[in-house]
Each structure stands twice: as structure tokens, then as C-alpha cells.
Amino acid sequence: MRGKNVEALSTLLALCDTEIDALKDSWSTILECISRLEYLVSSPAMTATIMQGSNQISKDAILQSLKELSGKPTERVFLNCLNLPSESVVEFFTGLCSISAEELKQTPARVFSLRKVVEVSYYNMGRIRMVISSPDEVLLMFLVWARIWSVLAKHFILAGSHGDEEIARYAIDSLRQLGMKYMERAELAHFTFQNDILKPFVVLMRSGRNESIRRLILNCIVGVIKSKVGSIKSGWRSIFMIFTTAADDDLEAIVEIILEQFDQVIGDCFMDCVNCLIRFANNRSAQGISLKAIALLRICENRLAEGLIHGGSLKPIDIPADGTRDVIEFYWSPMLAGLSDLTSDPRSEVRNCALEVLFDLLNERGNKFSSSFWENIFHRVLFPIFDHVRQAGKESSISSGDEWLRKSSVHALQLLCNLFNTFYKDVSFMLPPLLSLLLDCAKKTDQTVVSISLGALVHLIEVGGHHFGDQDWDTLLKSIKDASYTTQPLELLNDLGFENDKHHNILSGDLEIASIKTIVNGNALNENQETSRGADVEDSAGMASPSGRATKPTDGGGLQRSQTLGQRIMGNMFMRTFTSKPKNLSSDVIAPSSPSKTTDATTEPDTREEEESPMLATIRSKCMTQLLLLGVIDGIQKKYWDKLKAQQKITMMETLFSVLDFAASYNSYTNLRSRMHQIPDERPPLNLLRQELSGTCIYLDILQKATAAVNSREEDTVKEEKLEGLAEQKLVYFCEKVLRDTSDFQSNTEETTNMVVHRVLELRAPIVVKV
Incomplete structure (x- = not known):
């Protein structure tokens, strides 16, 4: 370093003071010289290195000159940037940031230019002035500021x-201070400089994984909210983006601080607020955070409905539709969809809270929803709640x-059906997809899914059937008819899959929908006789032996009276009336008693589950579905028979007869006798007697109602008369067939003393007695 170098640097700095408009793209070079000057003055080791060969007096003079230049002359360069024209000031900031980036790469990193970046940013805040002479000047001002x-x-x-x-940390804290200064300035309408200022925090939050840095960013934003909440406008968008990113953090203290700020927020960034709260509700680190977020969502919904959010207030549906309808749905849909997703949260309190808030909201505001919005709600909010149920059988x-x-x-199915019934007039057009949901689930192989869906269907009909019109009944009965055909256990007709003892044991234990209850001792016999006296299709899980005769004892002392889980569920579901609150189904289900050990096999509790094939599960599920569908039909004919048209009643008869005819064919005397020869004496044969007996009772009730004199409407008299004649024919034919089959079996059997014959007659006796 020589004296001429110092003189050149001095001349350059003087030009920055006198010829500021002429420098233009030279600022990068000038600022690099200033950066090196500061480095020389602040680093004695570097000073000694570049001044080798000079005498001490010369070194001292040069060093003193450099220190003088690094003082006021250098500071004037940065202060004078206020006077730079628009293009030049952009070049100035670009050059300064470029030099700062190079300093940060050094080892150790330097922050001289970074400090100057913060300083000149403060100096140039005056470029955003609120008193502007013309709109063109406003636009030019913000274009320049946006580039900077x-x-x-x-x-x-x-x-x-x-x-x-x-x-x-220094950079983030400097950005915070800069942001606080900018927030002090009122933001003009249609401009978003606040949002732009806070965007670097969003990027840093999304890309950074250092917990200390993330905590610092959140503290900075919370500080901005607490001190400048009244001034924040477009800045809310970036704030919510930051909070949304932090929603997955396991920082409960910080998250609590964030949630405390939400009740201060309404207005321009409502959607960002909602999306952020939904993200917090999905935070698994603390259940309290999720519950508080859901509660805040409810507050947001109230403010939206009350008109505190511009464009989001609901209007009565009788007001002519206009473009605002789409805006309203834009506000409501994400909130409803977010709550819908939360209903599948594995945490029970969060799940139940989301379910309650969702349906409370719909029940409270639904009277102002349009038909198109209701359709979107069903397809995008309500039906997806049951996707896991629909997929269960796959x-x-x-x-x-x-x-x-x-x-x-x-x-959820109960609440859905209640909601449908509450707003029936507005959502009646959604009956077909609702029935499709329930009956699709009823066709699954999962017995739990079947029970849930058909139980909900019963609830829907019981609570809302009085609302149904003719078209709705047509849709319902056709859907039930299709489901009954689809779920017929046709696999039972293929005996090839059930010839070995292993499969038979499984099926006879769990698929005998109506088996003779086997009895072990005198106490069991007495209990069975008491039960059989009052036995009815609706309150017995299986058929008691008419004679009450004990079965053949085994070496282990006999078989205990068995009742399968599937039978018990079917018995309970057949009678159950759903309420608005879910019941613990496990309390209604009695675990099946295991048979006592016999000489030929010992069955472990989980052997059946391990050995059961998919085909057996399918058969069991279909049998259960058929029985539950009979219960649905029975409920309809008992409560709504007089509301049905003649053709609808015929549809019910056809559906019933299809189920009954299949069961009767499988339970025919010949088939039962054939199957008895393939099993031990103490076991009942595979049968569908429960379906047949239930179907017979319901079918006879319907035929008797149809043949009875009913005061029908005048316009339906002809159709009712035709129905009566058809029902009489079906009644005579059905009774004749049952009695003739019994008579033919007895007359064609020579071995009248054969135990198999007696057992077959005993099995079918309840059906004959009923007829």
C-alpha cells in the first residue's frame, strides 16, 4: 500500500459525494473498495502485510489516512444513497448485497456489509411515502421499492x-427490526408490502431445521403481532404461513403462544387463518393444542356467519343466487373439509370434538346452504368420513x-342420517348416493362394517321415513332389492369347498345361522326349555329344539350351548334402535362359548381365525347381511306399510321371496338329510333356517296385510285390488308348498324310525308351525 493508493481511494470517495448520479453500475466496485478498506483498518495483521518495505513514518501516515477515510467519507457514501435516482438505488443495493454475500463466505465470516445493508434499508424507508401527488407516482414508488x-x-x-x-441470529433479528419499522407505516389499499417484508421469515421457517433458529423466528413474529397488531394488514398472510409451518413442531410452549394470537385476527387473511388452525389441529405433540385449534375454528365460523368476514356471510336460500355464492363456498369449504379430515384422528377426544363441531355447524347453518353447496358438502366433506369403512372389505x-x-x-353414520332427516327438503336429492354408501358397506365381507351400515339404514328409515315421497321409497326399495340379490350366499351351492371336516367344523360353528341349541346337563336343559317357550325370531339368536331333547353326549360330557359372535350381533342388530350417541357394541356381544374337548379335536380360541379362508368370510358376511336386510324390510312393513303404493309393496314381496326362496332351497328336506350324513350326530347340519324362519314370518305378515280389507285412496283402489288378488295367490301357493314339501318328505321316507329323519323334521318344524 502506497500513498498514491490512498489518494486514489480518497478521490473515489469524493466522487461518491459530488457525482453521485453518474456512477450507475459502478457501485459494486466502489462498495468492494469500501469493504476492503474496513478490513484493512480493522485487521492489524493485514495492515502489516500490505505495508512491507515502507519505513515506519510512512506506514503510520498511510494507516492514519486509511482510518480517516473509513470514517466520515465512507459514512457519507451510505447516507447519500437517499439521493440516488430509482435505477441507481437498485444498483446500489444489488452491489452491497453482493459484497456482503462474499464477506459471509470468508473464514471467519464478516458482517460489515450486512450491517450496512440494514442501515441503508432504514435510510431508504422514506421512499415509501404516504403523501403522493398522483397515482402514477404511487405505482412508480412501489415498483422501485419492490425491486429493492x-x-x-x-x-x-x-x-x-x-x-x-x-x-x-443477527440476520433474523435485523430483519425483525426492519419489519417492525415498516409495520409502523400504514399500508395503502391494494398494496402488499407488509406481506413482502415478512416473506423471508416464511422461507427461513420452511427451510430451517435448527430448533433455536425456528424458535427465534416464531418469537420475532409473535413480537410483531403483540406490538403492531392494529397495523397489520397483508402481513397476516405471511404470518399464517409461518404458523402453519410451525404447526408440526413439538414446541408446545411456542404453539400455545401462537394460538393466543388468533382471537385478534379477522379480515383479509381469513382463509390463511383457517388453514393454519387446521394444521395446528393435526399437531400430534399435544392434544390440548389440537382441541384449542378446533375451538378457534368454531370461533372463525361464527365470525364468518355473522358477516364479520367480508364476502363470507350466509344469506337465506330464498334470495336469488348471484356471484357471491361462489365466494361464500370458497370461505366455508376448507373449514368443513378440515374438520372432516380430523374425524379420523386416532385421538378420541380430538376425533369426537371435530365430529361434534362439524355436525353442529352444519345443523346450525344448513338452512342457508344452497342445493349445490349441500351436494358439495355431502361428496367432499361427509362421505369421505367413511372412506376407511368402504375400503375395509377390500x-x-x-x-x-x-x-x-x-x-x-x-x-358418524347416525349423525349423518339425522342431518339428512333434519334438512330432508333441501337434501332429498342426495338420498340415492346416501343409500349407495350404506348398501355398498353392507356388501362388504367385514361383519362389523355390515352391521354398522345396515344399522344406520334402519335408523334413517325409522327417524326419517315419514318424510319420504314416492320416488324416495322407489329408490330405497330398489336399492334393498339389489343388495339382497347381490348378497345371496351363492357359494353355499358349491359343495366342493366344504367337503372336508375342517371347513365343516368352522362353518357349523359360525355359519349356522339357526342351529339347534345343544345342551350339556339338566341345568342347561331347563334354561333352554324356558327360552324356547317364549322364543321369537326377533329375540333369539338361534332356534331351540322343539322337543327340547338333549343331543348325543360326547366323551367330554357333551357340548356346551354355543352362540357365535356373528349370531349375537345379528340378533342385537335386528332389534336395535339407534340413538344419537354411539354405544359400546362390545357390551352387547357375548363371546361364544367354546365346545368342550372331544375325543377327535381340540379347538384353540383363535384356530378358526387362522384357518378361515376368504371364501368362508364372504359366506358368513353374506348370511349376516341377508338377515339384517330382512330386519330392514320388517321395519318398513310394520311402520310404513300404509304409506307405500301397490307397486312398492310388490317390490317388497319380491325381495322377501328371493331371500326366502334361496334359504328354503338350501334348507330343503333332501339337502338337510344329505348333509346330516356327512357330520357327527351331535352337530347340526349347515343351514339357513334363521333366514328362512325370519323371512317366513315377515312374508306371511305382508301377505296377510295385503289381503286384508284396507281403506285405500280412491285413485289407488284398482291397483290395491290387483295387489290383494296377487297376495292371495302368493299366500295360498306359499303355504301349500311348505305343507306339501313336508308331507312328501314324510310319505317318501321308509325309514320312519331313522334318527336323521327325525332330526330333519325337527329342524324344519318351526317353519311348518308358523305356516
């Missing part, structure tokens, strides 16, 4: 991501570990 901030934002992101945590059934899915599905 684009450069600054990239550099703050670079510095805030620095590997040295101290430098990163891969695996609902396991015992997912019992919460079962309970929540029962409750």
Missing part, C-alpha cells in the same frame, strides 16, 4: 441460513386395535 426489497429479501434469506448460528377387516374406527363410524 427483492434484492434485500434474497440476501436476508442467505444470511439467515448461514451455518454460523450467531450470524444467522384389504382387511377392522381389527380389534382399530375399535375406535368402528365406534366413530357408528356415531
Whole structure:
């Protein structure tokens, strides 16, 4: 370093003071010289290196000159940037940030230019003035400021991501101070400089994984909210983006601080607020956070409905539709969809809270929803709640570990049906897809899913059937008819799959829908006789032997009276009336008693589950579905028979007869006798006697109602008369067939003393007696 070098530097700095408009793209070079000057003055080791060969007097003079230049002359360069024209000031900031980036790469990193970036940013705040002479000047002002901030934002992101945590913290804190200063200035309408200022925090939050840095960013934003909440406008958008990113953090204290700020927020960034709260509600680190977020969502909904959010207030549906309808749906849809997703949360309190808030909201505001919006709600909010139920039969059934899915599905289906009934006039057009949901689930192989869906169907009909019109009844009965055909256990007709003892043992234990209850001792016999006296199709899980005769004892002392889980569920579901709250179904189900050990086999509790094939599960599920569908039909004919048209009653007869005819064919005397020869004496044969007896009772009730004199409407008299004649023919034919089959079997049997014959007659006796 020589005296001429110092003189050249002095001349350059003087030009920055006198010829400021002429420098233009030379600012990068000038600022690099200033950066090196500061480095020389602040680093004695570097000063000694570049001054080798000079005498001490010369060194001291040069060093003193450099220190003088690094003082006021250098400071004037940065102060004079206020007077730079628009193009030049952008070049100035670009050059300064470029030099700062190079300093940050050094080892150790330097922050001289970074400090100057913060300083000149303060100096140039005056470029955003609120008193403007013309709209063109406003536009020009913000275009220049936007270009400046684009450069600054990239550099703050670079510095805030620095590997040295101290430098990163300095950059973030400097950005905070700068943001606080900008927030003091009122934001003009249609401009978003607040949002732009806070965007670097968003990027840093999304890209950074250092917990200390993330905590610092959140503290900075919370500080901005607390001190400038009244001034924040477009800045809310970036704030919510930051909070949304932090929603997954396991920082409960910080998250609590964030949630405390939400009740201060309404207005321009409502959607960002909602999306952020939904993200917080999905935070698994603390259940309290999720519940508080859901509660805040409810507050947001209230403010939206009350008209505190511009464009989001609901209008009565009788007001002519206009473009605002789409705006309203834009506000409501994400909130409803977010609550819908939360109904499948594995945490029971969160799941139940979301379910309650969702349906409370719909029940409270639904009277102002349009038909098109209701359709979107059903398809995008309500039906997706049951996707896991619809998928259950494809891969695996609902396991015992997912019992919460079962309970929540029962409750959700009840709430869905109640909602449908409440707004029937507005949503009646959604009956077909609702029935499709329920009956699609009823066709699954998972017995729990079947029970849930058909139980909900019964609830829907019981509570809302009085609302149904003719078209609705047509849709319902046709859907039930299709489901009954689809779920007929046709696999039972193929005997090839059931010839070995292993399969038979499984089926006879769990698929005998109506088996003779086997009795072990005198106490069991007395209990069975008491039960058989009052036995009815609706309150017995199986058929008691008419004679009450004990079965052949085994070496282990006989077989205990068995009742399968599937039978018990069917018996309970057949009678159950759903309420608005879910019940613990496990309390209604009595575990099946295991047979006593016999000489030929010992069955472990889980042997059946391990050995059961998919085909056996399918058959069991279909049998259960058929029985539950009979219960649905029975409920309709008991409560709504007089509301049905003649053709609808005929449809019910056809559906019933299809189920009954299939069961009767499988339970024919010949088939039962044939199957008895293939099993031990103490076991009942495979049969569908429960379906046949239930179907017979219901079918006879319907035929008797149809043949009875009923006061029908005048216009339906002809159709009712035709129905009466058809019902009489079916009644005579059915009774004649049952009695003739019994008579033919007895007359064609020579071995009248054969035990098999007596057992077959005993099995079918309840049906004959009923006829």
C-alpha cells in the first residue's frame, strides 16, 4: 500500500459525494473498495502485510489516512444513497448485497456489509411515502421499492441460513427490526408490502431445521403481532404461513403462544387463518393444542356467519343466487373439509370434538346452504368420513386395535342420517348416493362394517321415513332389492369347498345361522326349555329344539350351548334402535362359548381365525347381511306399510321371496338329510333356517296385510285390488308348498324310525308351525 493508493481511494470517495448520479453500475466496485478498506483498518495483521518495505513514518501516515477515510467519507457514501435516482438505488443495493454475500463466505465470516445493508434499508424507508401527488407516482414508488426489497429479501434469506448460528441470529433479528419499522407505516389499499417484508421469515421457517433458529423466528413474529397488531394488514398472510409451518413442531410452549394470537385476527387473511388452525389441529405433540385449534375454528365460523368476514356471510336460500355464492363456498369449504379430515384422528377426544363441531355447524347453518353447496358438502366433506369403512372389505377387516374406527363410524353414520332427516327438503336429492354408501358397506365381507351400515339404514328409515315421497321409497326399495340379490350366499351351492371336516367344523360353528341349541346337563336343559317357550325370531339368536331333547353326549360330557359372535350381533342388530350417541357394541356381544374337548379335536380360541379362508368370510358376511336386510324390510312393513303404493309393496314381496326362496332351497328336506350324513350326530347340519324362519314370518305378515280389507285412496283402489288378488295367490301357493314339501318328505321316507329323519323334521318344524 502506497500513498498514491490512498489518494486514489480518497478521490473515489469524493466522487461518491459530488457525482453521485453518474456512477450507475459502478457501485459494486466502489462498495468492494469500501469493504476492503474496513478490513484493512480493522485487521492489524493485514495492515502489516500490505505495508512491507515502507519505513515506519510512512506506514503510520498511510494507516492514519486509511482510518480517516473509513470514517466520515465512507459514512457519507451510505447516507447519500437517499439521493440516488430509482435505477441507481437498485444498483446500489444489488452491489452491497453482493459484497456482503462474499464477506459471509470468508473464514471467519464478516458482517460489515450486512450491517450496512440494514442501515441503508432504514435510510431508504422514506421512499415509501404516504403523501403522493398522483397515482402514477404511487405505482412508480412501489415498483422501485419492490425491486429493492427483492434484492434485500434474497440476501436476508442467505444470511439467515448461514451455518454460523450467531450470524444467522443477527440476520433474523435485523430483519425483525426492519419489519417492525415498516409495520409502523400504514399500508395503502391494494398494496402488499407488509406481506413482502415478512416473506423471508416464511422461507427461513420452511427451510430451517435448527430448533433455536425456528424458535427465534416464531418469537420475532409473535413480537410483531403483540406490538403492531392494529397495523397489520397483508402481513397476516405471511404470518399464517409461518404458523402453519410451525404447526408440526413439538414446541408446545411456542404453539400455545401462537394460538393466543388468533382471537385478534379477522379480515383479509381469513382463509390463511383457517388453514393454519387446521394444521395446528393435526399437531400430534399435544392434544390440548389440537382441541384449542378446533375451538378457534368454531370461533372463525361464527365470525364468518355473522358477516364479520367480508364476502363470507350466509344469506337465506330464498334470495336469488348471484356471484357471491361462489365466494361464500370458497370461505366455508376448507373449514368443513378440515374438520372432516380430523374425524379420523386416532385421538378420541380430538376425533369426537371435530365430529361434534362439524355436525353442529352444519345443523346450525344448513338452512342457508344452497342445493349445490349441500351436494358439495355431502361428496367432499361427509362421505369421505367413511372412506376407511368402504375400503375395509377390500384389504382387511377392522381389527380389534382399530375399535375406535368402528365406534366413530357408528356415531358418524347416525349423525349423518339425522342431518339428512333434519334438512330432508333441501337434501332429498342426495338420498340415492346416501343409500349407495350404506348398501355398498353392507356388501362388504367385514361383519362389523355390515352391521354398522345396515344399522344406520334402519335408523334413517325409522327417524326419517315419514318424510319420504314416492320416488324416495322407489329408490330405497330398489336399492334393498339389489343388495339382497347381490348378497345371496351363492357359494353355499358349491359343495366342493366344504367337503372336508375342517371347513365343516368352522362353518357349523359360525355359519349356522339357526342351529339347534345343544345342551350339556339338566341345568342347561331347563334354561333352554324356558327360552324356547317364549322364543321369537326377533329375540333369539338361534332356534331351540322343539322337543327340547338333549343331543348325543360326547366323551367330554357333551357340548356346551354355543352362540357365535356373528349370531349375537345379528340378533342385537335386528332389534336395535339407534340413538344419537354411539354405544359400546362390545357390551352387547357375548363371546361364544367354546365346545368342550372331544375325543377327535381340540379347538384353540383363535384356530378358526387362522384357518378361515376368504371364501368362508364372504359366506358368513353374506348370511349376516341377508338377515339384517330382512330386519330392514320388517321395519318398513310394520311402520310404513300404509304409506307405500301397490307397486312398492310388490317390490317388497319380491325381495322377501328371493331371500326366502334361496334359504328354503338350501334348507330343503333332501339337502338337510344329505348333509346330516356327512357330520357327527351331535352337530347340526349347515343351514339357513334363521333366514328362512325370519323371512317366513315377515312374508306371511305382508301377505296377510295385503289381503286384508284396507281403506285405500280412491285413485289407488284398482291397483290395491290387483295387489290383494296377487297376495292371495302368493299366500295360498306359499303355504301349500311348505305343507306339501313336508308331507312328501314324510310319505317318501321308509325309514320312519331313522334318527336323521327325525332330526330333519325337527329342524324344519318351526317353519311348518308358523305356516
